[in-house]
Amino acid sequence: MVPRLTTALKGPLLDLEQRILTAQPTIEHWFRTQWQEHTPPFYSSVDLRNSGFKLAPVDTNLFPGGFNNLNPEFIPLCVHAVQSAVEKICPEARGLLLVPENHTRNQFYLQNLEQLARILRQAGLNVRIGSLLPEITQPTTLELANGGSITLEPLVRKGNRLGVADFDPCVVLLNNDLSSGAPDILKDLEQTVLPPLLAGWYNRRKSGHFAAYREVSRQFAELLGIDPWMIDPYFAVCNQVNFHEKVGEECLSSQVDLVLTQIRAKYAEYGVKQDPFVIVKADAGTYGMGIMTVKDASEVRDLNRKQRNKMAVVKEGLQVSDVLVQEGVYSFEDLNEAVAEPVVYMIDRYVVGGFYRVHTDRGVDENLNAPGMRFSPLAFDSCCAFPNPDCAPDDTPNRFYAYGVVGRLAMLAASVELEEMHQ
Amino acid sequence: MVPRLTTALKGPLLDLEQRILTAQPTIEHWFRTQWQEHTPPFYSSVDLRNSGFKLAPVDTNLFPGGFNNLNPEFIPLCVHAVQSAVEKICPEARGLLLVPENHTRNQFYLQNLEQLARILRQAGLNVRIGSLLPEITQPTTLELANGGSITLEPLVRKGNRLGVADFDPCVVLLNNDLSSGAPDILKDLEQTVLPPLLAGWYNRRKSGHFAAYREVSRQFAELLGIDPWMIDPYFAVCNQVNFHEKVGEECLSSQVDLVLTQIRAKYAEYGVKQDPFVIVKADAGTYGMGIMTVKDASEVRDLNRKQRNKMAVVKEGLQVSDVLVQEGVYSFEDLNEAVAEPVVYMIDRYVVGGFYRVHTDRGVDENLNAPGMRFSPLAFDSCCAFPNPDCAPDDTPNRFYAYGVVGRLAMLAASVELEEMHQ
Known part of the structure; x- marks a missing residue:
């Protein structure tokens, strides 16, 4: 069709x-x-x-x-492409921290987040989702309308490294467009941040x-x-x-x-x-x-x-x-x-x-x-x-x-x- | 199944x-x-x-x-992978010369060759097929049982560059396992030959x-x-x-x-x-x-x-x-x-x-x-x-x-x- x-x-x-x-x-x-x-x-x-x-x-x-809107047949293409990207950016990467939008009720967004995390995991990465939301003070699992679930965890910053509890990732992937500015917790990190903070809509x-x-x-x-x-x-x-x-x-x-x-x-x-x-x-x-x-x-x-x-x-x-x-x-x-x-x-x-x-x-x-x-x-x-x-x-x-x-x-x-x- | x-x-x-x-x-x-x-x-x-x-x-x-035996659903993966390979080996490559086995009647092999050439073309390469067979003295189109066709052309060597008529490729891809040795026409080429000649079964x-x-x-x-x-x-x-x-x-x-x-x-x-x-x-x-x-x-x-x-x-x-x-x-x-x-x-x-x-x-x-x-x-x-x-x-x-x-x-x-x- x-x-x-x-x-x-x-x-x-x-x-x-x-x-x-x-x-x-x-x-x-x-x-x-x-x-x-x-x-x-x-x-x-x-x-x-x-x-x-x-x-x-x-x-x-x-x-x-909107990754949840893609044809499931082409998810292998996404996985290949992520592998290619990770190899270039950070060949040592095993741990990836995903920082999402501050939505906890938008089912469409959450299903996107779940699909994105799945693609990253299928590419062989350890993926954890760290939320900027102040109310996420402990691991919080959200059930999705499609039967899936995702777990948001509070961000933990130690010096210039960002992670979640017991997880020190090699790369931070933003799925948050930073409309209202770059939060301090994301600034001056040792780790690679993708896209870079200045790509946020506060600046772009x-x-x-x-x-x-x-x-x-x-x-x-x-x-x-x-x-x-x-x-x-x-x-x-x-x-x-x-x-x-x-x-x-x-x-x-x-x-x-x-x-x-x-x-x-x-x-x-x-x-x-x-x-x-x-x-x-x-x-x-x-x-x-x-x-x-x-x-x-x-x-x-x-x-x-x-x-x-x-x-x-x-x-x-x-x-x-x-x-x-x-x-x-x-x-x-x-x-x-x-x-x-x-x-x-x-x-x-x-x-x-x-x-x-x-x-x-x-x-x-x-x-x-x-x-x-x-x-x-x-x-x-x-x-x-x-x-x-x-x-x-x-x-x-x-x-x-x-x-x-x-x-x-x-x-x-x-x-x-x-x-x-x-x- | x-x-x-x-x-x-x-x-x-x-x-x-x-x-x-x-x-x-x-x-x-x-x-x-x-x-x-x-x-x-x-x-x-x-x-x-x-x-x-x-x-x-x-x-x-x-x-x-046997590329013809792969699931057509995954041909996009082949195309991505070829793009990634070409980028690394020869980013300037637009022309690829494919040198096949000396089979002109084995339908299975010819269908493989057609599929392989199609994958390479879909990756954005100009592909020509240059045959080692002495009887191929002019472009020869073989009709395939699956309705497709492939055209074999005589190899043309100029100095240390190999091609076919009016075609000077950047890379030579062998789909011929060189069981009986590396033909002189393939030796000491300026162009990248993949796999290298010494990977042929005469040596491996x-x-x-x-x-x-x-x-x-x-x-x-x-x-x-x-x-x-x-x-x-x-x-x-x-x-x-x-x-x-x-x-x-x-x-x-x-x-x-x-x-x-x-x-x-x-x-x-x-x-x-x-x-x-x-x-x-x-x-x-x-x-x-x-x-x-x-x-x-x-x-x-x-x-x-x-x-x-x-x-x-x-x-x-x-x-x-x-x-x-x-x-x-x-x-x-x-x-x-x-x-x-x-x-x-x-x-x-x-x-x-x-x-x-x-x-x-x-x-x-x-x-x-x-x-x-x-x-x-x-x-x-x-x-x-x-x-x-x-x-x-x-x-x-x-x-x-x-x-x-x-x-x-x-x-x-x-x-x-x-x-x-x-x-």
Whole structure:
């Protein structure tokens, strides 16, 4: 069961997919040379949009949840990839401490955590889960709706080493995006921390990622002889916005206008009939909070109180001050009339699968990763790692290979982004 | 569908499987440290025997065929593993020249070749197949019974670079075991040749492999606190044997006696009721030619002409002069009354699957890889890469994990063996 593309306008994308297929050895070779220069993140997931005329990443997560949504058939790929990652990062590693989000009731998150811990264990690691929650003062086992269970333990820091009781790990793996800052207990550790603390959303900016992605996609587009716009969404940023105080609306409306103008020119060039739109969202943070779909600059002026409240706050009550204005890419994949958005998962430099977020109540121009949203996940039935040359360019394995390629481009951009943060 | 173990005497093996399961993080960590010291072969397959009381490799192939017998579900694992291998060996590689066996009619072999080429292509390599056969003077497409096809091309050597017309590869991959020597056209190439020429059967000796395996299994047994015999077959060698001239029979019978005595002592120690037996086979070569099952030293004295003829010659008519006397390990896995022998496949340091050779006409103490033998392959339904801690130690995924571990021990021994050949 695979969502179908509903747009009639598939010309440019079919051409893109055909070029990606034809150039596969060139592409894989190019990625190999990139990995000689850059270190991939331990893991990542990339939200894609496929509009039929454009295939682009719209968000890259360095602390991915949702491992429970992957196709169980491809778990061996995850295990291989973890083994490869661990070997490079810390060949001596046997003990891995997993530091999760502070959720103890979100079944979806907890099932992700259980699946992630299982993958790490199957790769031959001793895994313990150390919680940042102050109320976890002793090992606490949570029963899961799927019949599984996970045990959270209180973190124990001794000098500059972090662990849990009787467990001194070699590496600390964060599955917590640090939206509200890096806790002191995680700072200045002797052990390798992955991803590094500065990749947390308290520090990271989507605009930094997409600036790095712009350069990566420019090089890749040159390699393939395509317009980089086919894979790269326009964006602009406004800083020091305060929605409550109505500060920064001028910047927002002018940037919205700028980006809409850019998109309009491209739509004209390629004969796209749809209305251009942009997504206005917090430049830091995740969980799709503080997100607006905007088709005209006037919409971001004179926001009413409800709209301002919605935009002002993201996860953990954090105030938004940096705002990203990103080209909206239509989601023209649907499954039984429901909009379907692909998410590609990677561990180390390997694509290990993905799934669709399928939602019946949303439009093609709305964000599916919204608060309280209950998407149904549909696991990819292909691992996205390679194409099938015997199929048409837009047949499932080939469409998924293209997703895997664009996902890896975003992952490569994240590698560059992390290097720049370290400087 | 999985063969079942038919022996009642599973005590020691269950204990071994349990120890392997419990020690998984220790084992994976140990392998990681081994791969810091040693370079795994590009690919390998290992024939195992599971007697219920012993689980041991009996042959390690560095030019594996049979990729067509693997479970298609695990082909993505093969592709990942090839990507990882290529990255290490030759990150610049885009072009790979595959040099196959000189078979043009063996459908099984040709289907293997097609599958192998497909895996390499899916990993993003440009693959061409260059044949050593003098009659291949132009590109020759062979149609396969499965509907596929492969194209063999004449090798073209320019100076010290090997390729085919308009193709200058970065790496040469041999799928030809060089039984009759290293052809001049393959010698002193600038390009990396994998496996190295000296791994060919014209030079390699099973006894060299099993000597390396002895040391590897000793270390591994110490790690797990087991008797190394549980995973290591006894062996002895006679050189300068000439079956036609009846030269070397004394050596053979004394070595057979020695090995049988060693086995008898172990059988007594573990209460094994079966009769000890040894396999007498050529120390070089493959395809199970020149193989005898022997339960008493007298059987190798005064061989009749037919027996001598059978033992004297292996693949491509080569005379046998070095003979291996190897502890026989009973095959106590069966499927619908047929004997089933597992073969584990590895690419780089990764287990990528395997299959059973299933044969109805053979006994538990006979070799299933015999000339003209038509086994039916049964692909493993597990990838052997990791266990399932929720199952019993001898449940399928865990039995297969143990196979993957012992397969990797043999592969590690092959790495050491290749290093020693280079010295």
